[in-house]
Each structure stands twice: as C-alpha cells, then as structure tokens.
Amino acid sequence: MLISQQLLERPMAGGRPFALTALRHPTVSTLLADHRVLLADLLHGLGSPLHIVLPEIFEENVVRLRRAFADAGVTADILFAKKANKADCYVASAASLGLGVDVAGAPELVKALAGGVPGHRIGISGPEKDDALHALAVQHGCLVAVDSISELRRLAATARLAGRQVSVLLRSRTVGQPGSRFGMSAAEREAAVGLCAELADSMSLRGFSFHLNGYSTAERATAANEMIEHCLDARQRGLLAADLVNIGGGLPVCYVExxxxxxxxxxxxxAHYHAAKDFKDFYPYGGQSATQAIRAIMAHPVDGDEGLAAKAGRHGVRFVVEPGRALLDQAGFTLYGVQQVDDRRDTDGYAIVTVAGSSFSLSEQWFSSDYLPDPLLISAQPTADELFPACVAGSTCLESDMVTWRKIGFPRPVRRGDHLVYLNTAGYQMDSNESPFHDAALPMKAVIRLGEGEAPPRWRLDGI
Incomplete structure (x- = not known):
C-alpha cells in the first residue's frame, strides 16, 4: 500500500541537546516495535554494524515518483542511481517493476544486467569511460552519456567495430555551472553534434544531459530548458532522434519535520558537537520531498508563463531522471552494537559511546558533514528515564572516526550491549565509504520483508 507523507511519524522539538528525531515509515516502526528480538538476533549473528534493507519501501517509492511525474503531465524514464546503494535487492526490485538503472562503471553495469535489468533500460553516465565499458554498453544497447569529443570518437569506433549503432546523450555544461568538470563547453557541444551527424551509421544522438550540484529546483528546470533547446537545434541539423533530456538526480529527501x-x-x-566541531554545511534534512521537487521543476516557467513540462510536451521531448536517494527514502536502516561507554558527564558534560564499527558505514563525513537525525537507543537492560547526553564514536584508531559528532540527548543512560538504530540510511549513507579498514569484514545487509497477516517477517542476506 502506498504510504503518504502525512502518515509518517512526526516528532516535536524540545529539550537540550536538541532532539532531531527522524520521520519513520510505518514498516520501520513495526519492525522496531514488534520485532526487536529478530533484529537483536540478526545483529548478534551477523555482526555490527548491520544494514537492514527494505525493498518493499523502495517499490513504494517507485510508484510514488511515477505518479508524481504523471500528475505533472510528463513522460519520464526513471533510472535508479546504482551508486546510492550497493544492495542487489534494489536492482531486483527495479527489474521487476520495469525500472531502469543508472551506472557509472563496468561492475555496476554487470550487476544491473545480472539483476535482470535489460540493457536498453540502463544509462551509463560516468565521465570519460574506458573502452571495456564502451564495449559492454554497445553490446547490450545501453544509453551512453558522453562527456567529450574524444570519448565520442572512441565510442563510435567501438560501435563500428561491433557492427552496431549506439544511442548517446551529449553531456553539456550549463550556463549556471560553466566550471563543472563534467560535460562539454558550448563550442565542444556544437562540434560533437556535427560529429554525430557524420557518424550516424554508428551512433544515434538521442538528446542531452547535464550535471548539477545542489537541490535548487529552479536551477534544474533552467538547465533542463537549455537541453530542450539543444534538442531542437540538433533536429534542425537533421538529427531527428534527439528527444531525450536527462535531468539527473538531485531529488531531495525529507528526513525530519x-x-x-x-x-x-x-x-x-x-558547542553542540564533540571537540566543538564546526560544520559549514549540512544536507537539507528538513527540506522538500522528492514529489514536491518534481512538481516544482516541471511547473517552473521557462518561456514566459509556459512551464517546463508544457514546453517539453509541445516539442515531444521526454525526460530521463536518475534518483538514488529519493527511491531509497525510508528503505533501510543501520544497527550498531554498543561496545563501550566513556562517561565524561562530570568533566565534559557528555559521554562518548563507542560502537562496534566505524563512521565508514555512515558516509556523511565524506561530505565533511554530520548525519544529523538522532539515533534510537534500544536498551538491553532498560534503566530509568534520565537525559543522557552523548556523542557516538567508531571503534577504529582514528581520532576523526565519529559516527555522530553531535551530542545526542538519549532518554536513558547508554550501556555496553545496547543497540543504536540509525534511521533512513539506505540512500548514500550505509555503504558508500565502507572498506575493510583494520582488516575488518565489510558489514552485511539483511533483506527483510514483512509477512502477510500474522506471519513473521522474512529475511535473507542480500545477494543470496
């Protein structure tokens, strides 16, 4: 059943340290409330940290995003951005729903194909791809976003050698981000369009794409409009198949009220962070939802009062979108076992909770930031309620290995053997940075689906 944003649990502000409680999908709430023994057994048997992945919620998100585009009056091909999570179960769900996948390298492409996604639903967007990836893309009929004229020539040579025609997008720098390392300048794009006309026997120019940082819906709509104009120009030059605009990802997720x-x-x-850490930027945890962003992008006026969606429809242009985080919203969480507690409240005013694992399994520090939604405490031996300020550290030898720099106001003292639950970690958090540092095994992923009626949840290891 599709769950609306209004049914998510909504916390209230209050207390010090500041309580920044995450929104929670009903399925997650059910697992945490009714199946704690199962989660504890999985953590004990499979090790800490343990990622719980929930493909049913991923599938709900696919339905929700498709509906948002349909409501906006546009045709959009959705490609799941594989880089957002390595779990195989999400690719399997994408394949079952007829969804595409966006990849950036041969290993991701092989996994997408092995998961059942046909090549014609796979987009390849990595910069300056090597010849081996080009060969796979040509063989399986993938849509390839090309970053430079030199790559375009190499790809055409690969297609010619294989006796095939490859579909391409030309990735172009936008007026708003001319310094991007991705894509072609205006002069390069013009030359590349001409080259596509010359090499029409081995490649078909299907449209244009771009890369943007940030979550500005106005900037994304403006960039998409630029790409529509490039499509119209290409058609005037005889490349009539140019009918796709890839608007990339960048659909935000709302983590907190x-x-x-x-x-x-x-x-x-x-002062609210361990060692007075001063962060300059955070993900917009309480900003727009993905569906709100879709509506804003598609309704944004680009030619006078005409919105982007209306202009695209008038010219027969279809959109491609590459959400990662938005499709993974609420579709997983991470469990850590508490290994030790250094209670410094008498001296520093807060404790340091050390968990089994590291911040590599909560990847926000890759962006020089902190993952801000409060972790939940599951106590092995519940004690009386008492505000317990603490930050959370990993068990490596790195001073910077802080899973949560911010001082969390736990509702009771944290003890060795307790569990911490980090909610909504499937999108970019749980495995982007994981490595076998200290020769530790990579954390496992347990795939859980709730049973029908009174049946218990079913679980398996991802990839098996």
Missing part, C-alpha cells in the same frame, strides 16, 4: 529542522538550524552552534 521541516519546522523541527528550521528550529534546529536556528539554535545550532559548535
């Missing part, structure tokens, strides 16, 4: 997020930002300061 927006009013709570605004209140958090208003009071935030370095």
């Amino acid at each position: 927006p009013r709570l997020w605004d209140a958090f930002l208003a009071q935030d300061q370095p």
Whole structure:
C-alpha cells in the first residue's frame, strides 16, 4: 500500500541537546516495535554494524515518483542511481517493476544486467569511460552519456567495430555551472553534434544531459530548458532522434519535520558537537520531498508563463531522471552494537559511546558533514528515564572516526550491549565509504520483508 507523507511519524522539538528525531515509515516502526528480538538476533549473528534493507519501501517509492511525474503531465524514464546503494535487492526490485538503472562503471553495469535489468533500460553516465565499458554498453544497447569529443570518437569506433549503432546523450555544461568538470563547453557541444551527424551509421544522438550540484529546483528546470533547446537545434541539423533530456538526480529527501529542522538550524552552534566541531554545511534534512521537487521543476516557467513540462510536451521531448536517494527514502536502516561507554558527564558534560564499527558505514563525513537525525537507543537492560547526553564514536584508531559528532540527548543512560538504530540510511549513507579498514569484514545487509497477516517477517542476506 502506498504510504503518504502525512502518515509518517512526526516528532516535536524540545529539550537540550536538541532532539532531531527522524520521520519513520510505518514498516520501520513495526519492525522496531514488534520485532526487536529478530533484529537483536540478526545483529548478534551477523555482526555490527548491520544494514537492514527494505525493498518493499523502495517499490513504494517507485510508484510514488511515477505518479508524481504523471500528475505533472510528463513522460519520464526513471533510472535508479546504482551508486546510492550497493544492495542487489534494489536492482531486483527495479527489474521487476520495469525500472531502469543508472551506472557509472563496468561492475555496476554487470550487476544491473545480472539483476535482470535489460540493457536498453540502463544509462551509463560516468565521465570519460574506458573502452571495456564502451564495449559492454554497445553490446547490450545501453544509453551512453558522453562527456567529450574524444570519448565520442572512441565510442563510435567501438560501435563500428561491433557492427552496431549506439544511442548517446551529449553531456553539456550549463550556463549556471560553466566550471563543472563534467560535460562539454558550448563550442565542444556544437562540434560533437556535427560529429554525430557524420557518424550516424554508428551512433544515434538521442538528446542531452547535464550535471548539477545542489537541490535548487529552479536551477534544474533552467538547465533542463537549455537541453530542450539543444534538442531542437540538433533536429534542425537533421538529427531527428534527439528527444531525450536527462535531468539527473538531485531529488531531495525529507528526513525530519521541516519546522523541527528550521528550529534546529536556528539554535545550532559548535558547542553542540564533540571537540566543538564546526560544520559549514549540512544536507537539507528538513527540506522538500522528492514529489514536491518534481512538481516544482516541471511547473517552473521557462518561456514566459509556459512551464517546463508544457514546453517539453509541445516539442515531444521526454525526460530521463536518475534518483538514488529519493527511491531509497525510508528503505533501510543501520544497527550498531554498543561496545563501550566513556562517561565524561562530570568533566565534559557528555559521554562518548563507542560502537562496534566505524563512521565508514555512515558516509556523511565524506561530505565533511554530520548525519544529523538522532539515533534510537534500544536498551538491553532498560534503566530509568534520565537525559543522557552523548556523542557516538567508531571503534577504529582514528581520532576523526565519529559516527555522530553531535551530542545526542538519549532518554536513558547508554550501556555496553545496547543497540543504536540509525534511521533512513539506505540512500548514500550505509555503504558508500565502507572498506575493510583494520582488516575488518565489510558489514552485511539483511533483506527483510514483512509477512502477510500474522506471519513473521522474512529475511535473507542480500545477494543470496
């Protein structure tokens, strides 16, 4: 059943340290409330940290995004951005729903194909791809985004050698981000369009794509409009198949109640973090949802009062979108076992909770930031309620290995043997940075689906 945003649990602000409680999908709430023994057994048997992945919620998100594009009056091919999570179960869900996958290298392409996604639903967007990846893309009929004229020539040679025609997008720099390392300048794009006309026997120019940083819906709509104009120009030059505009990813996810997020930002300061860590930027945890962003992008006026969706429809242009985080919203969480507690409340005013594992399994530090939604405490031996300020550290030898720099106001003292639950970690958090540092095994992923009626949840290891 599709779950609306209004049915998610919505926390209230209050207390110090600031309570920044995550929104929670009903399926997640059911697992945490009714199946704690199962989760504890899985953590004990499979090790800490343990990632719980929930493909049913991924599938709900696919339905929700498809509906949002349909409501906006546009045709959009959705490609799941594989880089957002390595779990095989999400690719299997994508294949079962007829969804495409966006990949950036041969290993991701092989996994997408092995998961049942046909080549014609796979987009390849990595910069300056090597010849081996080109050969796979040509063989399986993938859509290839090309970053330079030199890559375009190499890809054409590969297609010619294989006796096939490859479908391409030309990735172009936008007016708003001319310094991007991705894509072609205006002069390069013009030359590349001409080259596509010359090499029409081995490649078909299907349209244009771009790369943007950030979550500005106005900027993304403006960039998409630029690409529509490039399609129209290419058609005038005889390349009539140019009917696709890839708007990339960048669909935001709302992790916490927006009013709570605004209140958090208003009071935030370095003193609220271990070692007075001063972060300059955070993910917009309480901003727009993906569906709100889709509506804003498609309705954005680009030619006078005409919205982007209307212009695309008028010219027969279809959109390609590459959401990762938005399809993984609420579709997984991470469990850590508490290994030790250094209670410094008498001296520093807070404790340091050390978990079995590291911050490599919560990847926000890759962006020089902190993962801000509060972790949940599951106590092995519940104690009386008592505000317990603490930050959370990993068990490596790195001073910077802080899973949570921010001081969390746990509702009771944290003890060795307790469990911490980090919610909504499937999108980019749980495995982007994981490595076998200290010769530790990579954390496992347990795939869980709730049973029908009174049946218990079913679980398996991902990839098996």
